[in-house]
Structures are given as structure tokens and as C-alpha cells.
Amino acid sequence: MSGQRARIRRRQRTFRWGVVTLVSAFFALPLLGMLDFTTRGPGGVGRSGQTWRTLADFGAVATDYPTLNDGVVTSVGLAVLTVAVMLLLLVPTMTWVRLRVPRAQRLVEFVCLLPLTVPAIVLVVGLSPIYTWLTGWLRYFFGTAISESTLWLSLAYVVLVLPYSYRAIDAGLRSIDVRTLSEAARSLGAGWPTVMWRIILPNLRSAVLSASFLTVALVLGEFTIANLFSRNNLQVAMYLLGKSDAQISVAVGLVSLVFAFLILFAMSFVGSAGQGGALTRRLRSRKESA
């Protein structure tokens, strides 16, 4: 009896490790390939750290690869802006809907998940008249410096990240009693902004962080929309660079992949890395849902 159980357990363990190894190999092989490619010597002969040395010299990168430099700056700017707009849009809206029009929750969920089903090219086709119109007004009021900024792409990116951030924030809102907490705060004299800022947001900390991390990872990896709008961002710059200096391009790709991986890795520890309160709360809510 117990022997059989031990055998089963052993078999399960082997299976589990097998899966982990396979998956790791699946993800690691391309990365190793990239590493190999970027460390090849001139003419593909021998080893050389030249590519990485170049990349590590930020000053040189800025002057020698202006497009890449511009792409990185733009992408970081886009990531920050997208996170800000996404949070400003989603957190108050979702809280409000939950409190005041719970019946509309399904509708909001549907709308937020919709972008998953819309291909990027369709999104671009749909957005371009809106951007043309927007750019017209912006040029009229603020001049071309602002109207031509690539940072306006963040509006499109907000749509793109909506499904993922919606999920993250929804999970956070589910784990607290938004109604009672906000009513308690209001009875103590807090207006809605105070309720949002001092009560709801701190309790959504880990949800907000995961939504933000996901957004950053997605924005840094975005190529299609920027390319179709003929804008430069990190991925577009890498693509262009790939035609002239493949090694640098791949090295940058590797860095951004590792960065994205680190972000996702950090995300899975968001709840537990925080103060004791957040961790215990999370564990408790997990236990309750189990």
C-alpha cells in the first residue's frame, strides 16, 4: 500500500522535474543562442566581448546608435505614461462601478477584455483616424513639438494592456471589502479622493504593482503598433538596427528580454516582499478562497 504510494509520488516528482527541464530548455535555448551570437568574434570566428563592451558604454551608444537611444528613451517614457494613464483610468472606475453600479461589472469586464480579441493591425486601422483628429487639435493648440510626440502612443497602449491590468486590479478589489471600507472611511469624514488615495489604493498595493509590471513588460515589448504608425520605440529601433548591426541589436534584445523576465519574476513576489501585513493578508485571502 505505502510502497505503491511512494512509487506514485516518485513518478510524479520525476514527471514534474521533466516538465520543468523541458520548459526551461524551451525558454533558455533561444536566450543562449542570442548570447552565443553576441559574443562571436569578427567574421564569426572566435569569441569577443566587443558587442557587450560597446553596449555598456552609454555615451558611445547615444552617439553611435541615435535611433536605438531614442527608442529606449521613448519606450521608457511610454511605459511610465501608460502605467499612469492605465491606473488613473482603471482604479477609480472599477472601484466606482463595484460600489455604485455592480450590475455594470460584466459590461466593464467585457469591454476591458475586448482588446484581447482585436488584432493589432485592426487596432491601428481603427485608431489612425482618431489620432489624425487628435493630432490636428494638438497641433492647433500646442504646436508640432507636442502633437508629433511618439508618447501619444501610450493611449493606444492603454487599450492594449487593458485586459491584463483589468484582471490584476479586479483580483485586488475582490480580496477586500471595498464597500464597507469606503463607507467606514466616509463616515469618519473622508471625501472620495481621500477614500481612494488613503484606503482603497494602499489595500490594492500588490494588485496595482502587478498591473503596472505587466504594463511595463508589454509596452517595452511592443513592436507592431509603433511600427505600423511609423514610430520609433525600443523594438522598432532593434528591428532597424538588426539590418545594419545585428550583434548589437540582438544584445539589446537579450537585455530587454532578461529585464522583462526580471519584472515578471519580481511580480510574483510582490505580495510577499512587502510588509508583513500584506503578506499575511494575501495568504489569508488565498486560504479563504481555497
Added chain:
Amino acid sequence: MSTVASERATDRGVAVELTDLRRTYGGVHALDGLTLHLAPGEFVALLGPSGCGKTTALRCLAGLEDPDSGTVTVAGKDLTRVPTNKRDMGMVFQAYSLFPHLTARQNVEFGLSLRRGSGAQRRTRAGEMLDLVGLGSQVDKFAHQMSGGQQQRVALARALAIEPQVLLLDEPLSALDAKVRSQLRDEIRRIQLEVGTTTLFVTHDQEEALAVADRVGVMSGGRLEQLAAPHELYASPATAFVADFVGLSNRLAGRVSQGRAEVLGGSVPVLPGSVTEGPAVVLVRPEGVRIERSDDGEATVVSASFLGATGRVVASTPDGETIHVQVANVDVPDYRPGDRVRLTPRGDAALAVHDGSDSMGTPGSK
């Protein structure tokens, strides 16, 4: 004890008036013309069956719900359209409502931080309030590190810290076990007397309501049936509903003539508001019936049970009526099912007498 609270006790209370409040949800009349006036500094408990509108009434007073019509007046000011955060009311909820990311002290300080006063004053005041509810040693704990009873104490301290005009409690004890519940309810009463804040306490536990309140309001179907002191409510209920809802009553067929009711072979005076002549339903408390073992008695013992401090004998009459009788706990073993007993009403036995058209629950259902 907190000196800040006690020196203010006399001037804290304000009058609260809910007048003709109506609120419907779909077709449901949650409030159907509720009028309820609280005197300054009074502790009123709102009692009633589930769904009678107690919570809705409290939420209208707090501003968390807008009445369809009617007015809410506090200290002579019309607050009907004033938002919750401008109403200055402390509230303790049935659900645990401490802010999970803040410690007990920070929870209590939250309301103070929205008002005037320095950080040091805030800390002192929060400490005082936590002392008042007996949690002076738990100030740095988070909600998840405290028991349900402790959490509700902190919630009470938090509500009182802002020195609210009115204190609102919506079944704050219902999630706690019986012992903690009665302990905390007495403590709430002690603190309320000390700070003198006008208080509305919603509960569906009548023992709780009768034990702590200055006056108890009994609600039914979205309106107030009676608002009276506990002993008055028990001894002279205004309506049949109240008589039936508060305490346990036997409903016996009787006959009224000249202000006296004939019931159980005796004659007892009836209460004001009863029918004056003819057949009637007489409500008699279990302690209003005298019981004697007697071989020529007409009633038969159905069961006898030990209830702790008292005992209860259930007997049936030849007419098929079931009568609950309160007896001393030591007498319980004297009564065995099948024994013959004689039942007679005590002199002040009758409660309310009505014509029987009003449908009520069966006796013993409460």
C-alpha cells in the same frame, strides 16, 4: 478612564429626528413612513424581524442611503441631503471594517487626521480611545492580528474618536460568540453613558436591545410599531405585533367585558388599547400563569424543561391550546409529561387583547 470623554459627557448629546422616511427598492418598501425621534444623549435600540428596514433606517441617518422622501434632522439641522462625510456620525458596522493596512492606533487616528489638530494630539487621543475600549496594549496590531471582538472594539474607538454627534451601530456584535457579545454590549453601554453621545443601535437580538437601551424601538414592515423603555415595552406593548415579538406570549381565547378579560377561568384587567367587549385573543406571558399539580386539574403537562436560571413547563388545555408557563428551575423535576395541572392567571397577567383579526405568529415561535 478618559478625562476628555467624561468632562464632555453632559454636553455631547444632540436630538435626532427621522421623520416620515420612505425608501423603496424595486417593489419592496424597506422604509414605509418611519418616524423616530431620539432625545439628546439617548441610547435607542432598533429591534425588529429580518428585513423590516432597520439597516436601511440607520443608513439613511448616516447618509449612506438616500431616502425617497422624509427628513433627517440632527441637532435641529436638516441633514437629509448632506453627504455622509459631512454628517459627523461615528459608525460601527456588522462586517469587520478596520482598514487592513493600518494598525489599531492608525485606524483610530484616521478620522482625526481629517480634522484639525497636531500629530501629537492625534496620537494622544487615539491612545485614550483605545484605553477606553480596553485595548491600550494592542495599539500596534493589525486587524488580522486581533480577534473579532477586539476588532469591533477598535472600530468603536475609531467611531468615537472623532467625537461624533451621533453614534450608529449596525449589529456590531452579531459575528461574536455569546459571551463576548454580552460583555461587549455592556461595555458599549458603559462607554456611551460616559461620552453621552446620542446612539442608535440596530439589532435583531431582543435580549441585547432590552438589556442596554434607554428606549427600544420595534420596527415592522418599514415603520415603527412602538418606541418605549424596555420594561414598558415588555409590560405594555402598544400593538399585538410588539406583544408577540418582544418576549414570549401565550395567545389564549378569552372574552372581554367591562375592562376585564376572562381567561383560564380567571378574570384579569386588560391593557389600554384593547378591545372593550366580546370575544378576544388574550396575550399572557409565561410568567403570568400560575401552575399547580392537581389531580382534578384540566390541563396536561406536555413537557418540562430546564432553561438555566428558570424552568419552563408546556401544558395543553382541553380546548387544544398550548400554554407556556415559567416555573422556578428547581421545580422542573416535579412536572412529568402526562401530569394533571391546574392553570390560573396571575392578577396582572394580561398583556394586550385584540380581536384576533390581526394575524400573528404562533406562541412559542420566538
